[in-house]
Amino acid sequence: MRLVPPNVTIKDVATLAGVSPMTVSRVINGGERVSGETRSRVERAIGDLGYVPSRLARGLSRQKTGTLALIVPDVANPFFTLIVRAAEAVARRAGYRVILCDTWSELVIEREVIEEMIAHRVEGIVIAPISDRSRPHLRRLARFGVPFVLVDRTVNGIKSDVVCGDSLGGANSLVEHLISLGHRRIGFIVESDQVSTARDRRRGYEAAHRAAGLPLDPSLVVDATVDPAGGLAGMGRLLALGDRPTAVFTVNNLVALGAIEAVRAAGLAVPDDIALVCFDDIEYASRLYPFLTVMEQPAETFGTLGAQLLLERIDGRAPERLRTVVLPAHFVVRESCGARQAARQQAVPS
Amino acid sequence: MRLVPPNVTIKDVATLAGVSPMTVSRVINGGERVSGETRSRVERAIGDLGYVPSRLARGLSRQKTGTLALIVPDVANPFFTLIVRAAEAVARRAGYRVILCDTWSELVIEREVIEEMIAHRVEGIVIAPISDRSRPHLRRLARFGVPFVLVDRTVNGIKSDVVCGDSLGGANSLVEHLISLGHRRIGFIVESDQVSTARDRRRGYEAAHRAAGLPLDPSLVVDATVDPAGGLAGMGRLLALGDRPTAVFTVNNLVALGAIEAVRAAGLAVPDDIALVCFDDIEYASRLYPFLTVMEQPAETFGTLGAQLLLERIDGRAPERLRTVVLPAHFVVRESCGARQAARQQAVPS
């Protein structure tokens, strides 16, 4: 097993097959008029030399790379992982290669990554942006004429195709549910208003209160980072309130995990002392222990649709106007909200 | 906000700045002898035109891309997700860009992806291969002189740097633990012997039996796919045995989830009727519900070390000989093995 002599090029193949590079190129790219005999001679040469055409050269001369980028704030977040897989599958089936980028929810990295993708001359991008502060990065994409689709989050001041969930309606339903269970002081652990989903869920939270004629107590709404640590801290602050909430809504599942830890650390229990609901499911956790009452979003569909809209835009199959797809969320009642417990107690009156 | 005229090139910048393209190139790449005045003129031109150098062209002319690939069988598996994040962080800090590829545990896709990465002229690859059947793909990498590091799994017949866990020792400890709890019939749900980790864990399972003088019953070892569905099916078969096991060891965490479902579906409980242990933790699930007794592997370290070994190899800083790093696993006792329950009963004798 000899090492391939550094860089077999199309010329080497051409020489060995006794044809011009142009003919080799035709064989590689299929179709085109090449006689069967020549074709097989070239194919043999390719095999013998172990030739793999350079995407760099091809991209440069064709002026297109056949590559898309997929940018998310956190691949380790199961929600984004699902989006990524689905989008990649669609892109691959359409013959595109996909570069996956993780911004770690850091603006600086997001900027670098986007710049990098422009440099790579990707033909389009599916991106779950970090927040409204991503605006300059997206503007830059627009300036370069790189088509992009926003998934999960919109960005103020950016017009583009969008696939997102019904954060407002979903939050409204979750909080409504808590209210219907008799809760009057409902905490909300949420991230910065710079993130569209946080903003919308906050509006849903407020709408549900107004609809029920409940007052809005600002001290019940706390800001946090979107991870278990944020949930831990956020719930800590809520529990420290003089008049603490009897139920809490967290902006997503990871925050909920931290919140539960805080409740337990305080010697309390979910849902007995604090009822809990949140957005997004954690598939693996729910299989092991179907506990969290959640507003489940169809993550794969975000990815699938995002990629499809992008492909249509790239191919020019898309309509002129920009499209916004809002996917409904699915309410899953389990233990953490206390509804089942309440039902059981009702069924067996003491 | 005007659209950038299609493709600003180094020539456009040169013209606007009144210099040659070569000088622009010098400015872009820092260092080099360029007068301060010229430099700032060029920089202004770059800014005005919104110029971003093409990586394609640069890669082609420099004959190196500054890009690494990261290939895993399943990004949605939390274990691989952690590896990916860690490896990417290391590579990024070293100034490399990273292309992440998911093979979906399918050989065909793995082959395509590897071919694709050769075409992209990546400078090195960190790969968690699918199984021994990945051998031809890796051979091809070797043939092309693309350095690669195997993580998590080795491949028969492939020599390279490797970072893996102590599957043999870990499995041995897990099974030993079950035996020490009094179990005599211990099931094992595992994937094909073509996967090195499965092979090693099987050897550990057998070693523990031999050390304890227990017989090996082949009917207790069942093959399954490495996901919850596999666990469900595998446990189903074990439960159907006339003389069913009292404890089960599953090859990883996802399989364990399915196995638990099967136990529950049969109207039984873990650990009361069936004790359960497995490899790999699921961070999010364990936070919510610290239930599974696991052999936890330092996933991030797999990624960090894998990337480091690769970078050293690329830079020629690595020693001639190939290195194999075996990372110890960490035994975490929780509820699913029944040890705590046993301890409690012992503490409070009836």
Added chain:
DNA sequence: CTGACTTGTGGTACCGATAACACACGTTGA
């Protein structure tokens, strides 16, 4: 029989950058 058309192939320029060398200027020291 001839001109138009098809088929298979080659030649040349070019995609956008950089490597390697060339060269026009000071500077400097003997």
Added chain:
DNA sequence: TCAACGTGTGTTATCGGTACCACAAGTCAG
């Protein structure tokens, strides 16, 4: 005063492909 050198910049060729046109040979209709 002049050779040797350093500095800043330009020229040319090249990386590995493909687009576009040219062209020879064969086919076909009128």
